[in-house]
Amino acid sequence: MLRIENLVLTVSDPDTGAETEILHGNSFSVAQGEAVGLVGESGSGKSMTLKCILGIEPGGARVEGVVDLDGVDLLRASGEELRRTRADDLALIAQNPHGSLNPVLPIERFLVEGMTDARGVPQAEARSRAARLLADVGITDTERVLKSYPHQLSGGMLQRVVIAGAISGDPKLLLADEPTTALDVTTQAEVVAILDEKRREHGLSMIFVTHDLDLAAAVCDRLAVMKDGEILEIGTPEEIRDRPQHEYTRALMDARPMLYPPGHEAAAAAEAAREASAAALAEEAGTGAAGGVRGADPAQQEGAES
Numbered sequence: 001m002l003r004i005e006n007l008v009l010t011v012s013d014p015d016t017g018a019e020t021e022i023l024h025g026n027s028f029s030v031a032q033g034e035a036v037g038l039v040g041e042s043g044s045g046k047s048m049t050l051k052c053i054l055g056i057e058p059g060g061a062r063v064e065g066v067v068d069l070d071g072v073d074l075l076r077a078s079g080e081e082l083r084r085t086r087a088d089d090l091a092l093i094a095q096n097p098h099g100s101l102n103p104v105l106p107i108e109r110f111l112v113e114g115m116t117d118a119r120g121v122p123q124a125e126a127r128s129r130a131a132r133l134l135a136d137v138g139i140t141d142t143e144r145v146l147k148s149y150p151h152q153l154s155g156g157m158l159q160r161v162v163i164a165g166a167i168s169g170d171p172k173l174l175l176a177d178e179p180t181t182a183l184d185v186t187t188q189a190e191v192v193a194i195l196d197e198k199r200r201e202h203g204l205s206m207i208f209v210t211h212d213l214d215l216a217a218a219v220c221d222r223l224a225v226m227k228d229g230e231i232l233e234i235g236t237p238e239e240i241r242d243r244p245q246h247e248y249t250r251a252l253m254d255a256r257p258m259l260y261p262p263g264h265e266a267a268a269a270a271e272a273a274r275e276a277s278a279a280a281l282a283e284e285a286g287t288g289a290a291g292g293v294r295g296a297d298p299a300q301q302e303g304a305e306s
């Protein structure tokens with residue numbers, strides 16, 4: 001489905017012209033319906049990899065290699081083919097949902113225009129489809145949310161809206177870039193569970209970028225461990241956990257509990273988020289629905305910014 005070969009990204013300093021290689025010839029693939037996690041510490045090149053796929057790398061940068069999405073080479077395709085493939089087949093769920101939504105337009109416009117403009121769905125049908133999409137991502141008071149502006153809704157609610165918008169386009173590949181790090185811990189678990197459920201339900205492929213090895217292991221079929229612009233190893237979560245091939249991967253796992261000093265509240269919060277994600281995912285797997293998730297956070301249903 002997606003095949004990336006020898007991806008090299010070189011940026012140049014606008015003042016001096018000095019070139020720096022950011023990604024050093026990475027290769028990986030994502031199969032139909034598969035979720036691949038890009039995991040690594042800050043600056044390892046996870047976001048830049050997504051930017052190369054989306055064609056939004058920094059100005060003046062040079063991208064080399066192959067980025068092939070179902071036979072379309074995104075680095076060499078013509079203007080129209082490239083525009084259509086990126087618009088129809090790719091959907092980004094970024095860290096901050098505010099960046100994906102226009103602050104002066106109600107949610108309704110975001111969802112409805114995505115369908116009427118891009119795919120010619122009639123207005124009335126797009127409106128009722130938008131309401132169904134919101135219900136589908138666990139929002140109960142859909143009419144109020146459709147009429148709300150982004151600043152009137154919580155981050156968790158907005159990220160659900162962005163997920164609904166991404167799914168409405170029926171893309172081939174979801175690109176999720178730390179989609180829950182801007183949310184509070186309880187909400188993180190629910191949003192990850194919704195994303196995981198919807199992705200599987202629609203058979204979508206996904207690249208999931210995160211610092212959190214455990215979170216990636218919970219939602220991905222395979223993990224690619226990145227460091228300093230290089231993919232060190234790729235494997236199933238079990239392979240990475242039980243038989244890490246690289247010293248860095250081992251260190252990443254060993255260091256995890258030591259990221260915060262014992263007793264630090266961030267350590268407890270991170271642990272709580274992981275446990276809540278695992279519980280929400282386990283419940284989803286058990287029931288085949290996100291019913292538990294839906295009812296789990298009344299504050300989110302109110303949509304109040306806390």
Ligand SMILES: Nc1ncnc2c1ncn2[C@@H]1O[C@H](COP(=O)(O)OP(=O)(O)OP(=O)(O)O)[C@@H](O)[C@H]1O
Binds near residue numbers: 040046048211
């Ligand atoms: N606009 C830019 N121009 C030049 N270099 C950049 C630019 N943005 C990021 N970089 C560099 O590219 C490298 C990879 O950054 P990237 O944002 O992909 O890392 P990341 O793994 O996503 O980190 P984080 O988890 O903090 O987002 C880093 O060394 C970073 O300094």
